[in-house]
Amino acid sequence: MAYNLVPEAKQGLAKFKSQVATEMGVPFTDYNGDLTSKQCGSVGGEMVKRMVEQYESGLK
Template sequence: MANNNGNSNSGTMTQKGREALERFKMESASELGVNLKQGYNGDLTSREAGSIGGRMVQKMINSYKMQ
């Protein structure tokens, strides 16, 4: 079980990290033709949301392989 008493950085993300991840998500959605808006996107279908996440993972794997 994780210990969340503030002594560890695991599981925390900086503001810069959140912003970079948001840009990455928007870029991936754009490549797939899925229209994301800033903030809440609860009107997306499961297929659309899953395709964005899948595309992000695919790009991360390809980036890792190139290193």
């Protein structure tokens, strides 16, 4: 079970995940059981990559 440290961020993260998945051509829906682990992992990895880049650009 996933816990959100900031519950208010849940909707924003869902929107971000959907945006990244769409850009990558991964068909995310309410049910993602038909997707491969590689597809899901690639979306999660890209999300983390973008969040780190955003954070690092804020440090400059």
